[in-house]
Each structure stands twice: as C-alpha cells, then as structure tokens.
Amino acid sequence: MALDIQNLTKYYKTTLAVDEVSISVADGEIVGLLGPNGAGKTTIMRCVTGIVQATHGEILVDGLSLRKREQDVKRRLAFVPEVPNPYEMLTVVEHLRFAAMAYDTEPIFDSRHEELLRRFELHDRRNDLVLSLSKGMKQKLAIICAFMHDAKVLLFDEPLIGIDPKGVRELKDMIVEARANGCAILIGTHMLDTAERLCDRIVILRQGRKIAEGDLDDLQERAKMGEDATLEDVFLTLTEVDTADEGPGVPSA
Template sequence: MIEVKNLTKFYGDKKAVDNISFKVNKGEILGFLGPNGAGKSTTMNMLTGYISSSSGQVLIDGVDILEDPIKAKKNIGYLPEIPPLYVDMTVHEYLNFMYDLKKCKQSRKAHIKDVCSLCRITDVENRIIKNLSKGYRQRVGLAQALIGNPPVLILDEPTVGLDPKQIIEIRTLIKKLGKAHTVILSSHILSEIQAVCDRIIIINKGVLSADGTADSISQSLTNKHRMTARIEGADKNTISDALKTIKGVKYVRADMEREKGIYDYDIESEQGTDIRRDLNSLCTKNGWNILMLQLSELTLEDIFLKITMGEGIVIPKEEQPQPEDNNNGGEK
C-alpha cells in the first residue's frame, strides 16, 4: 500500500532524513518511533506530499506522490502535528469544507455524521473551533483525516493533548480503523506504540534504526538473559557476591530497596543459560528467601533508549526483502 524507497531529505546542509526505505502492507498499523527531531514529521510530510524529498521515492498504492500528487493524495488522510483547523469555522462547516476539498463521493450528510460519531465530536459540531479544547481540536483533526474514507491514514502524534480517557478512546479507534485502513502513526509515547501497532519503525537522527515487531527488535538487540529477583536474608553485598558465583551470571546489580532491608537484584546471565534452579538452591543453602522472581525481556522503553542514546545503533533487518526494483530513486 505504501512503499518508500531510499527517501532522503536535506534542509540546506543538514540531512534530516537519510536513505529510509520501508513498505507498509494493507491493513497494517505501523508505529513510527523516535526522539524529538529524529525526522518523524519530516518523513510523514514527505509521505503526504507536503514537502518533497531530496531524493528517493514514495509510492502510495503504486502512485508516485510527486508524479501524480492529486491521485496519490486522494488515498491519504493526514493528521499533521498541528491539526490544520480553520479556527473561525464551526466544526460542521470545517468538515463540510474538507469534504468539498477532497471532492468526496459519499453522501455528504451521512458521511460527516458517521465521522463525527466515530471521533465523538457530534456534541460540539456546531461550535466554533476557536472555542474548543485541545483534545476536541485533536479529534476534529482526526475527523478531518477520516473524511472521504481514504485507505491510508497518516497520523502524526494523534494523542498529544488528550486526557487519559480520550487517549484510550483514540487508540481503540485507531485499532478499529486499522482493520480496514493502512495506518502510519508516529509517537514518542512508547506504551502507545506498543498498544496499537503491529509493527514498529524506529528512526534516530534521520536514520532508520530498527524495523519489526517489538519482540523481534528486542530479540535482535539483546543476547543476554535477564531476570529480577527479590531476596531476603542477608545484606545486599553478601547476596550480590554469592549471586555472582552462580555459573553463567555476568552481572548483578542491587539498587532497588523495595521493602525495608530487602533488595531487588537485577541479574544478567549468558544467552541460553537458565540459572533459576541454581539460584534457588543457593538461597536454600544459605537460608535466604526468594520473595519474587521475574524474567525480564527488554521493554520497548529499553529498546528505545538503547537505540537512541549516544551515537545510536542500527539494527540490520533480518528478513530484509532486497529491493526488487532497479533502484532508480536517485534522480528525483
């Protein structure tokens, strides 16, 4: 549905987006993750034809956004970072305007009504946008993107400014939309991406650093086995030292005093080892109690930090489908 080939964007000398390629299939919800200034919005602006790329190609349903912009844009609903709202219009007037602007074919009244109820803005339909709260404005922005029922939805930080209840509502809505639409969604809220998206792309400093599901990214990032244990019975240094004697343990850290005098120990061991039994017998031998034992996978938060901290790292995509085209994206 969406195909991005070697997309690059220069702002003057600064490379904002560097040679990004990916594909999004129909019905997929793709999460765009990255710290502020990583190039998320720039990429999205290029996908929607708001700005042009310095080189590379964007195909929406097989149509090049720069060669046939009108046809390509017909398939896109876009919610930019700042919703493009005319604040002097009422919600109804505005959606009517967007309906005309997108030259929609659906029956006007029913379609606008549907979109309003989907975004839960029916009760503010006749109010002037200027007087709406940030959350409502955001939802009107989303409604605007849904007008015309475009198969591709590109949403730049759709939940910014919403309260927790609204965030959950919007997420549910996006998930629902994801069944019939192709959705690209950017955010720097990690839990949101994890909750909504089938696939995640992490962008850092304009470079595509990771592409895959949260699990597959975390697997390729780590080759260690991690667990957290809460052990009672001795002071933390004694226990730490004892833990380090278990075969396979590489690293022990105790800095969380969750209960008085009792610490949580983060234990990292080599890949493929399972130290739970050794740990148990060690504690029994010393008369210590294991109050809690938790295997920890890398959370999305860990992945995000790992990838975006310092110089940043790039995870090569394993099942990289070699671009089958003759790679002629360079002349744009």
Template sequence: MTANAPIRTESLTKRYGETVAVRDLTFEVERGEVFGFLGPNGAGKTTTMQMLTTLTRPSSGEAWVAGEPVTDRDAVVERLGYMPEEPPIYDELTGREQLEYVAGLRDLPDGEADRTIRDLLGRFDLAADADDRISTYSKGMKQKTALIQALLHDPQVLFLDEPTSGLDPRAARTVRNLISELREEGMTVFLSTHILPVVEELADRVGVLHDGRLVAEGSPESLTHRAESGEESTLEEVFLEVTSEHPEGEVGADEERSEFAR
C-alpha cells in the same frame, strides 16, 4: 519489497543544503497494518512524513503511497488522510462547518458529504456538539474533529502525527480505540508519536529513526527481545539503546537494524 505495499520507500533521502535530514530510508508498510514511527527530536520523523504526504519533495530515492509515487501529488493526496500534530482547524467555525469546508476541498458530492459527516460525527461521539464553535471544544474534541476530516474521503492510508499528544486519559483512550477500529477495517495507519505505550498497544510493527537513519525495525515483541542474549526489555529501553549506541555519522549501511529480530 512488496510492489503493492500501501507505503514503500527505497533509499529515500532529503537534504537541506549540507544537512542530510533523512538518509537512504528503505522500508514498507503492509495493508491493514499500524506502523509505529519513533525517534528523538531531530531524528527526521517530520521530514519523512512530509515527503510521504507530498508536502516536500525527496532529494533522491523513491517512495510510493497507495501505489502512487509521491512525486505525483494529486494522485497521492486523493488516496491519503493526514492529521498533523497541529491540525488545520478554524476556531471560528462550528465542527460541522469545518467538516463541510474540508469536504468541499475534497470535491465530495453534497449528499455523500452530508451522510459521511453525519455518520462520523456519531461514531466519534460529536453529533451533539457539531453546531458549536470549535473555540468551545476541548483538546480531545478538536483532535477527534481533525481525525474525522482526515477520514472524510475514505483514504487508503492514514498518517497520524502525535494523535494523542496533550489529551486527557479519557480522550486519549477514545483516539486509541478509533485507531484500533480503523485497523480492523483494513486501513493502513502510519503513526508517529513520542508516547511509547501507545506504540506498544497499537503498532503491528515499529521503526526507529535516529540521525535520519532507520536503526531498528520489527514487531514490538521482537524489538523488546535482544536476539543475541534472549533478554527481555521494555520498548523504552530498546528505544534509548538504539538511539544512543550509534552517534551521528557512525551507522554504516550494513549495521542498520542488525541488532534486533525483524
């Protein structure tokens, strides 16, 4: 494990009563890397993201984001950007008002906030619509507004939960291009999605969660090449295999991630 990795977990676990939602999760994400986080519904992806973004506390184990322990909420929140699947934006506000509101919550100086908002609106092709109410925005425009507000304070680490879900092809392409640009600029991106082609296109590495355990991890290329047989496969086939070959409760600690090259 790398001590200064922007995202790092060691035996991270979350229990809700008798239910273990995430079990002994250990992995790291390097600086400037897009990490694709996959798993079926109920696998524990949302719980993992909630722990990493300080929205819920781990039951045991440890995690660090941008060098800070996730138990130090103020320090972590200052350094991360988070775009949930249902972003907190207000239809009655204009796009500019929404971003000014978030900048105020972040305590950004007025001059700096104005410059940053102006620059990001232009970059995301929203400048012409910035003073229209968000209620008039398309799904893609709302997604771009949510992504801008996650970037206003120039975070070190960006968490994205289904950022292209429900978008038309053109809007989805815009968001994917923006993620690629952010990676090229050195930002670390944690990308949770069900859309496998997005992961294949964008991710430097992939982690597959099943029943709260990390059952496969590696580059998209390594995960689509069976180490023992040399047979090429699609990421979809790999995903279906590793999330079905270990029924709940049958993955031992020594078996996790053992089938694929990392």
C-alpha cells in the same frame, strides 16, 4: 504495499533531516515510527503528504508515484499533524464539510460526519466556531477530518497528545477498525506503550536514519536484550548516542 517509501532522503538547505530511509506499510498493517526529537518522523510524514518534496527517493502509495500522480496519491492519504491548526473562523461542521469537499467525498458527508462527531463527543459543538474549542477538541476535529474520506493510508503524527481518555480509546478503536478494513497506518509517536500495544511493526529512527525495524521480538534481538525487555527499554538502548555523535536535528516547523 499500500505505502512504500524507498530510499527517502531529505535535506533542508544543508541540513540532512532524513537519510536513505525505506519504510513499507502493507494493507491492514500498523507501523509505528519512533525516534527521539529531531529524528525525522515529521519530515517523513510531510514528504509522504507532499508538503515537502523528497531530495532523493521515491514514495509510492497503492503503487502510484507521489512525484508523478500527486493528486491521486493524496486522495488515498489522510494526515493528522502533531499540533493541528484548524480554521478558527469555521464552525466544526463547516470544517468537516470543507474536508469532504477537498477530498471530493461529499456524498457520504451527512452520514459520516454525524457518526464521527458522536464518537468523538463533538456533536454538541457542531455549530460552534473552532475558535471556541479547546486544544484537545481541535485535535479531535483534525482526526475526524482524516476519517471523512476512505483513505487507503492513514498518517498520524503524535495523534494521542492532548486528547481525553475517552477520545484516546475511540481513536485507538478507529485505528484498529481501519486496519481491519485494510488500511495501512503509519503512526509517529513518543508514546511507547501505545506503540507496543497497537503497532504490528516498529521503525526506529535516529538522526534521520533508520536504525531498527521489526516487531518487538526483532527489536529485542537487535538490542541484544531479553524477551522481558519492554519497547521502552529497547528504544532507549537503541537510541542511546554519545553526545559528540549528536547531530543538529531538525525542529518541527
């Protein structure tokens, strides 16, 4: 398994954000991480990237333990946060150079960044300060940063929000290409139609717990719905909870 999350539990002080969640993503597989707000998607991503530390459980990337070999693990990861905050006082190309330096991939910088800037139509803005970019352009920049090194595992937290249709198409193509190249991809999203089309497998979370996992057929069966049911129908059925059952949730910081 390229990414193996085993019994991940995360408490923020006394709030339980993720409860004994296990997810694995194989080489060349795209897994969608779905769940209502506060379900724990972002927390799982942050645990995998080492931004926050799991209270219990183990995270393995390419067989390496995050706890024991953090830097080696991070070298194999790429992460696009939900609302990226790039350095506003860097130019676009400086930002990419910084990303390349951080991941020690400077030798491929020149060829890689030119190509990515063109694909995401940021080439004309390469020498502009990030300060002057629109929200969608900043999102594209964060995505390009993630593709600046050859990551084994790609983590996307709501990657499609705020990007123009051409950018969305480009990103989807790149995700599919990455899968073809053997990358393991975990996508946290609320865009169910995209998840249905793009993902090989879906994990549904509710209140920090994994409540379902599998492809659409498995989920339809789990939700006791027919094969005409869409992922949206299945998701809404599975995540339906009584108000009294609703936990406090963990807001994204």
